Every structure is written in C-alpha cells, then in structure tokens.
Amino acid sequence: MIESRAIERGPKTVKSLLLLATTLTVLGLALPCSWPLAAQTAPTAVVADPPVDKQSPPGLVMFAVPSHGVELDAWLYVASGAGPHGTVILPHGLPGYEMSGDLAQSIRRAGWNVLLFHYRGTWGAGGTFSQSSAIEDTAEVVRFLRDPANAAKYHADPKRIVLIGHSFGGFIAGYEASHDPDIKAVAMIAAVNLGKINADPKEREARLKRWETQLHPVRGATAKQLFAEAERHAKDWDYVQWAEVLRTRPVLLLEADDQNHADMEALSSALREKSAVALEQVAVTTDHSFSDHRIALQSIVIRWLEKLETSGSEARKEHSTRTKVVLLGTGTPVPDPDRSGPATAIIVDDRAYLVDFGPGIVRRAEAAALKREIPAVEPGNLKVAFVTHLHSDHTAGYSDLILGGWTSGRTVPLEVYGPTGLQSMTEHILQAYRIDIETRTNPEGNQRRFPDGSKVNAHEIKPGVVYKDEKITVTAFLTKHAMESYGYRFDTPDRSIVISGDTNPVEETIKACNGCDVLIHEAQPLELLAKMPESVQSFDAKYHTTTAQLAELATRARPKLLVIYHTVSFPPGIAPPRLLQPKAGADALYASPEMLQKEIGSRYLGQFVIGRDLDVY
Numbered sequence: 001m002i003e004s005r006a007i008e009r010g011p012k013t014v015k016s017l018l019l020l021a022t023t024l025t026v027l028g029l030a031l032p033c034s035w036p037l038a039a040q041t042a043p044t045a046v047v048a049d050p051p052v053d054k055q056s057p058p059g060l061v062m063f064a065v066p067s068h069g070v071e072l073d074a075w076l077y078v079a080s081g082a083g084p085h086g087t088v089i090l091p092h093g094l095p096g097y098e099m100s101g102d103l104a105q106s107i108r109r110a111g112w113n114v115l116l117f118h119y120r121g122t123w124g125a126g127g128t129f130s131q132s133s134a135i136e137d138t139a140e141v142v143r144f145l146r147d148p149a150n151a152a153k154y155h156a157d158p159k160r161i162v163l164i165g166h167s168f169g170g171f172i173a174g175y176e177a178s179h180d181p182d183i184k185a186v187a188m189i190a191a192v193n194l195g196k197i198n199a200d201p202k203e204r205e206a207r208l209k210r211w212e213t214q215l216h217p218v219r220g221a222t223a224k225q226l227f228a229e230a231e232r233h234a235k236d237w238d239y240v241q242w243a244e245v246l247r248t249r250p251v252l253l254l255e256a257d258d259q260n261h262a263d264m265e266a267l268s269s270a271l272r273e274k275s276a277v278a279l280e281q282v283a284v285t286t287d288h289s290f291s292d293h294r295i296a297l298q299s300i301v302i303r304w305l306e307k308l309e310t311s312g313s314e315a316r317k318e319h320s321t322r323t324k325v326v327l328l329g330t331g332t333p334v335p336d337p338d339r340s341g342p343a344t345a346i347i348v349d350d351r352a353y354l355v356d357f358g359p360g361i362v363r364r365a366e367a368a369a370l371k372r373e374i375p376a377v378e379p380g381n382l383k384v385a386f387v388t389h390l391h392s393d394h395t396a397g398y399s400d401l402i403l404g405g406w407t408s409g410r411t412v413p414l415e416v417y418g419p420t421g422l423q424s425m426t427e428h429i430l431q432a433y434r435i436d437i438e439t440r441t442n443p444e445g446n447q448r449r450f451p452d453g454s455k456v457n458a459h460e461i462k463p464g465v466v467y468k469d470e471k472i473t474v475t476a477f478l479t480k481h482a483m484e485s486y487g488y489r490f491d492t493p494d495r496s497i498v499i500s501g502d503t504n505p506v507e508e509t510i511k512a513c514n515g516c517d518v519l520i521h522e523a524q525p526l527e528l529l530a531k532m533p534e535s536v537q538s539f540d541a542k543y544h545t546t547t548a549q550l551a552e553l554a555t556r557a558r559p560k561l562l563v564i565y566h567t568v569s570f571p572p573g574i575a576p577p578r579l580l581q582p583k584a585g586a587d588a589l590y591a592s593p594e595m596l597q598k599e600i601g602s603r604y605l606g607q608f609v610i611g612r613d614l615d616v617y
C-alpha cells in the first residue's frame with residue numbers, strides 16, 4: 001500500500017511470481033510477454049528530450065481544482081507542440097512518497113499532458129482525507145479537464161483522458177475508469193485492492209502496522225479509520241468486480257513482487273475470463289515501488305501509451321459523440337435546489353429531444369447550453385418533447401417550455417407526445433396564459449412576427465413507435481405507475497437510450513433496453529424506504545423501484561451504462577412534509593450518493609452512475 005516500506009517477500013509470493021507466465025493481450029492477440037524478456041531498448045521518450053518547439057514549448061502550470069469545497073493543489077506538465085494532447089492523470093499513492101515524477105516526465109516527452117494533484121487532506125491540501133473523498137477528488141479532476149475552457153487553455157483533448165496510478169493511486173485509477181465510460185484507458189501499477197485489505201486477518205495486521213507509521217502527510221484519518229472505511233465498502237471496492245466494465249477498454253496491469261500481487265492476478269484473470277478486448281499484463285520482479293526497475297516501468301507504460309494512439313478505440317469513440325444524454329433535472333417533487341424537476345435531453349447532432357418537463361427545465365436547459373456548450377438545448381431550440389406521465393414534478397415546467405421557448409426564439413409549434421390527458425392539460429395552459437399570448441402577438445408585441453411559436457401540437461400516444469425523423473426513432477412502452485405512464489426508447493445513428501420515468505420494475509423496460517447503450521432509471525434506496533411511513537412504503541412498492549429491484553432489472557437489461565435518477569431524498573436542512581415524517585431523527589430521509597452507490601454497487605456488476613443535474617453522457 002504505502003510505497004516506502006521495505007518489501008516482505010513471503011516464499012509463497014516469490015514462487016508464484018517465478019512460475020508466472022505473463023501474457024500480453026492486445027485487441028484479441030495473445031502474445032507471450034514478460035519483463036525483462038520483452039525488454040528492448042527503452043523508447044525514445046524515456047531517454048531523449050523531444051525536439052525544441054519554440055512556438056508551443058512544453059511547460060509547467062499550477063492551478064487549483066475545486067472539489068467539494070476544497071481547492072486541490074494540482075499541476076500539469078504540458079507537452080510540447082500545438083496539440084491537442086491527450087492527458088494522463090497520475091493519482092498518487094497514500095500518502096504519496098513516490099510521486100513517480102520520472103514517469104510523468106517520460107509521458108510528457110511522449111506527447112501527453114500529465115496532471116498530478118494532492119487529494120483532500122494530504123500534503124497540506126485543505127479538508128480531511130478519506131478514501132471516498134479521494135475517489136471524489138479524482139472525479140472532479142477529470143471534470144476539470146473536460147471543461148472546454150480548461151481544455152482550450154492547456155491544449156488538451158478532453159476525449160483522451162487516461163488514468164495511470166501506482167499503489168493506492170492504482171486503485172483510484174481503476175475506480176475512476178470503471179465508473180466513467182469516457183476514460184479512454186487505465187493502467188494500474190501494483191494497485192492495492194481496498195475491497196480486500198480486511199479479508200485476511202494476518203495480512204490486515206501487517207498492513208495496518210505499516211499504515212500507522214506512514215500517515216504523517218495525511219490529515220483527518222487514522223489507519224484504523226481507513227481500514228474501517230474499506231470494510232464498509234468491501235464489496236464495491238473489490239477491484240476484481242470492475243473487470244466487467246473495464247473489459248471493453250485498454251487496461252495495463254503492471255505487477256510487482258509485492259503484497260498486491262495476488263489481487264492484481266485475480267483482476268487479470270477476471271478480465272481474461274470476460275474476454276477483455278485490450279488487456280496487457282506485465283509482471284516485474286521488483287519491490288512495490290519498482291525501485292530497481294524505474295526505466296523498465298517507464299518503458300512499459302510508454303509503449304502501452306503509444307499503442308493506444310494507434311488502436312481503433314478512438315474511432316469508435318468519435319463515432320459515439322453524435323448522440324449525447326444531458327440530464328437537465330434529476331429530482332422529484334422535493335424542492336431540492338441542486339436537483340431540478342425531472343427533465344432529460346437526448347441530443348443528436350444539433351437537435352434536442354426532451355423527456356419530461358419538470359419545474360426549472362428552461363433555466364437548466366440554458367445552463368447546459370452555456371456550461372456544457374450544447375447549443376441544441378438553447379430554450380429557443382427546444383421543439384420536441386415526450387412526457388412519461390402527468391405528475392406535476394414531471395410537467396410543472398410545461399408552461400415555461402411553451403412560453404419561455406417561444407420568447408427565446410422558437411418560431412414553430414412545440415410538438416409534445418404523452419399519455420391521455422396531455423391535450424387537455426395543454427389546452428388549459430394555453431387558456432391560462434391567453435392574456436400573455438395575446439399581448440405578445442398584438443401589433444406592439446415582441447413576438448408578433450412568429451406567433452406560431454406559442455402553439456403546441458399535443459399528441460396522445462399508445463405503445464409503439466411514436467416519433468420518427470431522419471435522426472431518431474422514438475418508441476414508447478407501457479410502465480407501471482400511479483397513472484397512465486410510458487417509458488421511451490430512442491434509437492439514433494450511433495446509440496440507443498432508454499428512460500424509465502416513474503415506474504415499478506416492468507419487463508417492458510428490460511425488453512426495450514436489451515443491451516442498450518444507456519438506461520436512465522429511477523431508484524429509491526432501501527435504507528431510506530425503511531424509514532418512511534407505511535403509506536409511503538406501500539405506494540412505492542406498487543409504483544416505484546427500489547435499488548435492489550433496479551439492480552436486478554439492470555442485470556437483465558444489460559445497459560452499457562445505467563444512470564440513476566429520480567430518487568426521493570431530503571438533503572440536510574430540507575424538512576420533509578408532515579406526511580413523510582421519518583421514523584428516525586432529522587435528516588433521516590437524505591439519500592446520499594454513497595447510500596445509492598452502496599446499495600446498487602453491492603448488487604449490480606455493470607457500470608452505473610448516480611445522475612446529477614447537467615451531467616452529460
């Protein structure tokens with residue numbers, strides 16, 4: 001785990017290493033490879049500086065990456081040349097005595113930007129440390145790199161982000177890659193498997209002793225606390241499980257003769273079992289820090305990075321960018337300022353197709369247009385919408401979508417599709433705003449030249465294909481909620497997306513997804529439901545989906561990515577209404593992301609995320 005210790009070489013480990021036949025599997029080709037047998041001359045980037053580029057010289061820039069109220073110290077080795085460059089993030093160990101600066105420099109010489117940072121609560125950074133917060137910090141660093149302004153500033157290609165981590169950093173790299181489908185590739189070097197550090201009492205004892213002596217640069221966590229935290233996450237932090245989602249991407253497993261060797265072997269076996277498309281595994285007879293094999297380490301990593309550039313995965317990735325999912329609102333009727341009413345936009349090229357129009361939709365759409373640079377969701381560009389059901393949390397933004405879209409420049413009628421009652425709702429909204437519409441279209445009105453923008457064509461639907469144009473086919477299927485309700489499947493030239501709306505688990509969703517690219521589904525945590533009054537529990541049992549049910553459903557539906565949204569939750573400070581007075585104390589009805597993560601992660605092996613407003617997938 002911690003890099004600076006002297007390695008204890010148990011006889012068993014040494015034996016297994018000697019017998020180890022390493023394999024190199026790249027794009028389906030299995031070639032024998034082990035270090036140093038495969039050692040050739042070191043790649044140029046390891047031993048020689050690149051040609052001087054006066055126009056775009058390399059550089060070192062320092063900045064702060066915001067993460068959960070703390071400014072993380074981060075620094076970027078900028079590669080030479082105009083770019084855009086791919087970026088390697090090098091999450092460090094715990095506490096991080098071996099920063100792998102030599103590796104960072106080689107990677108930069110190979111033409112990649114390299115980002116290093118300190119986790120919250122380490123090496124003087126603000127806040128306190130936990131393994132979970134380090135996971136969060138890493139996700140924020142990725143988000144920072146994807147920010148178009150930062151990408152432009154640092155000549156970085158936000159689509160080419162690779163994580164390479166050693167020890168605890170290897171765990172972090174694997175975690176981030178397995179939870180973010182857009183991470184291009186991951187290298188785990190002598191990575192600790194935090195899900196297993198409590199598994200063997202003897203090994204636990206030995207590790208704990210080491211940790212206790214080496215946490216000086218870490219604030220806010222004792223070794224015992226970190227072990228207890230790992231125990232709580234034992235299931236979702238067992239990296240062997242991540243093989244399922246990592247199998248489709250390039251993975252480099254670089255093993256040392258150390259305490260993490262057996263876990264790394266287990267991960268590589270799991271990846272092979274799942275026919276990983278681009279697994280490279282190399283074992284090196286050296287200590288945990290690769291102390292006498294630093295050049296070997298750099299050479300292996302650089303060769304692997306060079307191969308990434310020539311693999312076909314980039315082309316596939318480019319192709320998949322025509323269609324995006326933008327979460328405009330992931331909330332419920334709870335007036336959570338961080339979660340707007342349910343609304344999702346499916347973007348194909350320059351067009352947006354909405355699902356539901358919860359309160360806040362127009363402002364969130366503008367925020368997505370500005371912050372995520374997606375002009376298709378400018379309110380004036382919103383022309384087609386599908387509604388899952390007529391509950392107010394899904395429709396209270398309807399009048400704003402009609403009128404706000406119109407005043408923002410929509411010149412054609414809004415086309416809306418949904419269950420019985422939609423036409424009546426539409427007529428009544430237009431009637432309610434009669435004075436506004438008349439005033440805006442009278443001879444002085446600002447919208448008089450495009451009166452059609454205030455009109456709505458409301459289509460009441462039945463299951464089946466409900467919409468088709470040259471970019472998309474939309475199929476509605478029946479779901480089970482407190483009223484007539486539909487889920488939708490969207491087929492675009494490059495992706496398939498299914499959204500559940502509010503519903504009990506139904507076979508139709510499984511059939512509609514059936515290996516789809518993205519499934520967006522509601523979920524209510526069991527821990528929280530247990531604290532709800534009986535009446536709510538029985539309503540939810542009929543008309544909503546628990547985390548356990550969703551895990552089971554998603555296992556059968558096999559989406560490439562599961563996005564969880566619409567979770568009833570009262571964040572700290574937001575009081576539940578009297579009907580919902582919880583059985584246990586204040587703040588008891590808060591469904592934290594960790595709670596969802598734990599409940600889904602312990603039951604579902606596929607890739608999933610807890611959706612947040614303005615997330616783009």
Ligand SMILES: [Zn+2]
Pocket residue numbers: 332333342391393394502566
């Ligand atoms: Zn709802």
Ligand SMILES: [Zn+2]
Pocket residue numbers: 389391481502
């Ligand atoms: Zn509902």
